[in-house]
Amino acid sequence: xxxxxxxxxLTFLPLIGAGMILFLARGSEADIARNSxxxxxxxxxxxxxxxxxxxxxxxxSSAKFQFVEKLEWMPQFGISYHMGVDGISLxxxxxxxxxxxxxxxxxxxxxxxxxxxFMISFLILETFMIGMFCALDLFVFYIFFEAVLIPMFIIxxxxxxxxxxxxxxxxxxxxxxxxxxxxxxxxxxxxxxxxTDMVQLMDHSFPVSMQPWLWLAFFASFAVKVPMWPVHxxxxxxxxxxxxxxxxxxxxxxxxxxxxGFLRFSLPMFPDATIQFATLIFTLSIxxxxxxxxxxxxxxxxxxxxxxxxxxxxxxxxxxTFTLTTQGIEGxxxxxxxxxxxxxxxxxxxxxxxxxIHSREISDxxxxxxxxxxxxxxxxxxxxxxVGLPGTGGFVGxxxxxxxxxxxxxxxxxxxxxxxxxxxxxxxxxxxRIIFGQLTKENLMKIKDLNAREWSIFxxxxxxxxWMGIYPSSFLDFMHVSVDNLINQVETALAxxxxxxLAGR
Amino acid sequence: xxxxQIPNWIPAAPELFIAVMIMALLMFGxxxxxxxxADGINTSRVVSYMSVAVLxxxxxxxxxxxxxxxxxxxxxxxxxxxxxFTKVLVLFASIVTILMAQGYLERHKMARxxxxxxxxxxxxxxxxxxxxxxxxxxxxxxxxxxLSLYVIASFQRDDSRSAEAGLKYFVLGxxxxxxxxxxxxxxxxxTGSTDFFQIAAAIELSSEHGLNxxxxxxxxxxxAGLAFKISAVPFHMWTPDVYEGSPTPVTAFFAVAPKxxxxxxxxxxxxxPFGGLVAEWQQIVIFISIASMLLGAFAALNQTNIKRLxxxxxxxxxxxxxxxxxxxxxxxxxxxxxxxxxxxVMNLGTFACIxxxxxxxxxxxxxxxxxxxxxxxxxxxxxxxxxxxxMAGIPPLAGFIGKLYIFMPAIDAxxxxxxxxxxxxxxxxxxxxxxxxKIMYFDDVTETLDRTSEKTIGWVLALSSIFIVALTFYPAxxxxxxxxxxxxxxxx
Numbered sequence: 001x002x003x004x005x006x007x008x009x010l011t012f013l014p015l016i017g018a019g020m021i022l023f024l025a026r027g028s029e030a031d032i033a034r035n036s037x038x039x040x041x042x043x044x045x046x047x048x049x050x051x052x053x054x055x056x057x058x059x060x061s062s063a064k065f066q067f068v069e070k071l072e073w074m075p076q077f078g079i080s081y082h083m084g085v086d087g088i089s090l091x092x093x094x095x096x097x098x099x100x101x102x103x104x105x106x107x108x109x110x111x112x113x114x115x116x117x118f119m120i121s122f123l124i125l126e127t128f129m130i131g132m133f134c135a136l137d138l139f140v141f142y143i144f145f146e147a148v149l150i151p152m153f154i155i156x157x158x159x160x161x162x163x164x165x166x167x168x169x170x171x172x173x174x175x176x177x178x179x180x181x182x183x184x185x186x187x188x189x190x191x192x193x194x195x196t197d198m199v200q201l202m203d204h205s206f207p208v209s210m211q212p213w214l215w216l217a218f219f220a221s222f223a224v225k226v227p228m229w230p231v232h233x234x235x236x237x238x239x240x241x242x243x244x245x246x247x248x249x250x251x252x253x254x255x256x257x258x259x260x261g262f263l264r265f266s267l268p269m270f271p272d273a274t275i276q277f278a279t280l281i282f283t284l285s286i287x288x289x290x291x292x293x294x295x296x297x298x299x300x301x302x303x304x305x306x307x308x309x310x311x312x313x314x315x316x317x318x319x320x321t322f323t324l325t326t327q328g329i330e331g332x333x334x335x336x337x338x339x340x341x342x343x344x345x346x347x348x349x350x351x352x353x354x355x356x357i358h359s360r361e362i363s364d365x366x367x368x369x370x371x372x373x374x375x376x377x378x379x380x381x382x383x384x385x386x387v388g389l390p391g392t393g394g395f396v397g398x399x400x401x402x403x404x405x406x407x408x409x410x411x412x413x414x415x416x417x418x419x420x421x422x423x424x425x426x427x428x429x430x431x432x433r434i435i436f437g438q439l440t441k442e443n444l445m446k447i448k449d450l451n452a453r454e455w456s457i458f459x460x461x462x463x464x465x466x467w468m469g470i471y472p473s474s475f476l477d478f479m480h481v482s483v484d485n486l487i488n489q490v491e492t493a494l495a496x497x498x499x500x501x502l503a504g505r
Numbered sequence: 506x507x508x509x510q511i512p513n514w515i516p517a518a519p520e521l522f523i524a525v526m527i528m529a530l531l532m533f534g535x536x537x538x539x540x541x542x543a544d545g546i547n548t549s550r551v552v553s554y555m556s557v558a559v560l561x562x563x564x565x566x567x568x569x570x571x572x573x574x575x576x577x578x579x580x581x582x583x584x585x586x587x588x589x590f591t592k593v594l595v596l597f598a599s600i601v602t603i604l605m606a607q608g609y610l611e612r613h614k615m616a617r618x619x620x621x622x623x624x625x626x627x628x629x630x631x632x633x634x635x636x637x638x639x640x641x642x643x644x645x646x647x648x649x650x651x652l653s654l655y656v657i658a659s660f661q662r663d664d665s666r667s668a669e670a671g672l673k674y675f676v677l678g679x680x681x682x683x684x685x686x687x688x689x690x691x692x693x694x695x696t697g698s699t700d701f702f703q704i705a706a707a708i709e710l711s712s713e714h715g716l717n718x719x720x721x722x723x724x725x726x727x728x729a730g731l732a733f734k735i736s737a738v739p740f741h742m743w744t745p746d747v748y749e750g751s752p753t754p755v756t757a758f759f760a761v762a763p764k765x766x767x768x769x770x771x772x773x774x775x776x777x778p779f780g781g782l783v784a785e786w787q788q789i790v791i792f793i794s795i796a797s798m799l800l801g802a803f804a805a806l807n808q809t810n811i812k813r814l815x816x817x818x819x820x821x822x823x824x825x826x827x828x829x830x831x832x833x834x835x836x837x838x839x840x841x842x843x844x845x846x847x848x849x850v851m852n853l854g855t856f857a858c859i860x861x862x863x864x865x866x867x868x869x870x871x872x873x874x875x876x877x878x879x880x881x882x883x884x885x886x887x888x889x890x891x892x893x894x895x896m897a898g899i900p901p902l903a904g905f906i907g908k909l910y911i912f913m914p915a916i917d918a919x920x921x922x923x924x925x926x927x928x929x930x931x932x933x934x935x936x937x938x939x940x941x942x943k944i945m946y947f948d949d950v951t952e953t954l955d956r957t958s959e960k961t962i963g964w965v966l967a968l969s970s971i972f973i974v975a976l977t978f979y980p981a982x983x984x985x986x987x988x989x990x991x992x993x994x995x996x997x
Binding site: 153173191 | 836879880894899900901905909912913916917921924925928929931932935936939942943946947977980984988
């Protein structure tokens with residue numbers, strides 16, 4: 001235990017900021033808006049600063065949960081407020097604290113209506129996201145996991161596009177339907193294991209007859225969140241209708257909930273079922289990779305195209321996770337992190353031109369390189385990162401996942417690799433249509449290049465993408481021990497039931 | 506000559522106190538000068554506040570005399586932690602609804618002093634129900650409550666809808682009482698007693714010789730009668746009409762106090778005298794629970810009147826509460842009690858919102874009248890949003906904690922199907938709760954509502970929303986008291 005409850009501080013700082021904005025932002029409409037914006041950026045900025053010590057104080061040689069806090073909460077069912085991070089969750093926490101201030105900066109001018117409510121929702125959302133990654137108790141995890149829906153529903157529904165109501169309801173109900181089944185499974189786990197503590201549950205071995213049911217219940221929840229084909233349909237709608245910041249946080253952080261959940265629950269707690277259902281996951285992932293890439297090729301809406309590309313990328317994540325190899329799992333985590341940065345940046349890039357022209361149709365653009373050279377450069381960098389060009393963050397994740405898949409089956413790797421090719425096709429095609437070509441559209445003639453605020457948004461993301469691509473060790477070092485530990489847990493659990501990883505395949 | 510024995514009346518002190526004070530207040534009201542309309546309003550105000558004081562004092566007495574289980578008056582009347590817990594809820598519900606009603610009654614020219622008196626009578630009946638330990642005292646309490654409720658349902662006597670609500674409630678209620686009586690007589694016939702302790706003993710004795718069909722029939726009829734009182738499917742038909750037709754403060758009262766009292770009675774009867782027959786009544790409770798949850802979820806989808814919507818929502822909530830009873834365990838009863846606390850607060854808050862839906866002195870009840878509330882009445886909209894998300898059971902709000910404590914014992918008892926249907930129904934019901942949030946925040950303003958200036962309503966809104974948000978962070982007091990209450994129910 002360390003003296004300062006760093007994780008709780010991190011989790012609830014945004015909530016305190018939201019409370020201050022709620023009660024303190026007074027005065028005229030313009031005053032309230034200005035105060036809320038500054039309040040939100042200060043709060044999220046400080047939260048980011050508070051999260052930096054995590055990075056430096058974290059002991060990379062230990063697979064144990066660190067910065068642990070534990071308080072009794074609902075003792076009747078042994079539920080405690082238990083927080084802690086390991087090498088897997090730490091980086092997601094950092095990703096969240098980094099992306100939130102960026103999102104707030106991105107909505108500085110584009111959100112004009114009900115600014116105060118927007119900023120409050122966003123800070124509350126940050127609290128829930130950080131809490132979710134830090135939670136080490138089943139029900140604490142569940143509370144944060146599902147609570148995210150409330151601010152997200154409001155952000156999409158109030159500040160979204162024309163079909164926002166439909167998109168908000170779809171997001172809410174899809175996710176809720178999945179997660180209530182997980183809730184039932186969690187209760188069943190409690191009565192089998194007698195604890196809701198995730199650390200203890202990872203060591204508990206659930207009866208083999210029970211595992212498939214539990215696994216499926218968790219799958220129902222995480223598959224929707226990832227999202228996996230065929231329960232992905234909420235995502236394009238939500239992305240298209242959400243305001244830029246909403247899309248960024250959705251792609252950057254919320255989609256990681258599913259992948260994180262698989263790593264945290266499905267693998268270590270239900271290893272037998274994991275082996276049993278791995279083929280199902282591989283099939284769905286490969287379908288997701290190929291099918292959604294083809295769908296992306298046909299899109300005419302920029303945001304929708306990026307949304308479909310997200311699904312394809314997340315297909316890599318799920319496939320990599322279930323290879324149960326060091327490379328596959330590390331690749332999956334890395335892919336999630338780099339996707340968190342890159343897709344967030346891509347949505348911000350769309351947001352830049354959307355703020356100027358108010359259209360997301362690809363056909364409304366063309367020849368932007370003549371008016372916006374800097375923008376074109378930034379776009380190119382992230383486009384290539386999304387494709388997986390060596391030297392960018394996207395490459396490391398993809399290659400690791402492919403290596404992991406190859407160990408399971410070369411065919412799998414071959415199918416997954418076609419996704420990479422298709423990814424290059426739709427991203428380059430998108431880039432050509434928007435940036436190159438003749439500058440003929442009337443309203444594009446006077447379009448302005450990136451301003452200082454936008455540069456400040458992109459700068460950290462550019463640095464991060466290149467850093468992740470050029471020197472991945474600084475991130476991978478965090479994961480090694482935790483991932484090895486995870487694989488060990490799976491192996492021990494399997495051995496207990498007289499199976500082994502290889503025999504499972 | 507043997508001295509007439511003076512019974513120990515201390516356990517019944519709150520009831521006796523209320524009963525005496527009702528007489529006093531009634532006399533006071535009758536003998537007030539009633540020459541002008543202003544006099545009438547004055548009297549009603551004074552009686553209202555005095556009733557609140559009476560109830561508050563009764564609440565204090567209840568808490569002060571709380572202790573171990575004591576049965577008095579030849580075991581007709583019992584008091585224990587369970588009774589104290591539920592009585593506190595009922596008294597609290599009555600106090601708040603009387604306070605919220607005053608402004609409405611005055612605006613609608615129905616401010617008559619009989620209103621708080623009737624509420625007092627009903628509350629007295631409910632407290633009797635909660636403490637009943639005999640089929641006779643059960644019936645007396647139930648009827649005292651019901652008859653007062655029939656009258657206040659039609660309290661707006663110039664309004665045909667209100668009169669219709671009262672009449673409908675009375676006719677169906679009388680039918681249910683008949684069934685309950687019939688069931689009671691069967692149970693009496695087959696066990697030879699109306700005393701709960703002796704019924705339990707008789708059932709235990711006879712269980713050695715196999716099932717007694719007569720008792721089972723009796724239980725079924727008693728369950729039917731009680732299901733009517735808690736408006737569980739298939740005896741729910743009166744609920745939407747009565748909720749919609751009654752004056753709004755009356756609806757608010759109906760939604761909370763009688764529900765809590767009837768559920769408390771339900772628990773006492775099922776666990777106490779019929780505790781030995783869990784396996785028999787469990788199937789019935791599971792059925793009405795599932796039916797209530799599903800009906801509450803699906804039938805509410807198309808409602809446009811908010812009071813009707815709340816009626817279906819309450820049917821659904823009763824379905825959830827019944828899950829805890831179906832589990833048949835101490836943890837299950839504890840879950841129901843926690844659920845009732847949260848249900849009470851959410852409903853008081855929501856009805857405070859409904860009571861502030863006014864446009865130019867006219868109450869509006871359509872959910873579309875809430876359009877744009879998120880812009881025009883920010884605090885009100887925020888509070889209603891909190892209540893709606895909480896009713897849908899979304900964490901971190903209190904509604905989720907309630908559901909958690911209901912589903913946990915059900916899973917423990919192996920009722921997986923029930924739990925899964927329950928959570929799925931909660932997803933369906935989320936649709937209509939969300940729809941209200943959508944109307945308030947996503948839709949544009951058509952016609953704004955008046956600003957409410959009533960202090961009481963504001964306080965109710967503020968306190969209940971704080972409770973709903975804060976419970977998750979500090980649930981211990983509610984949990985421990987509920988656990989104690991549940992334990993006392995099983996102690997006997």
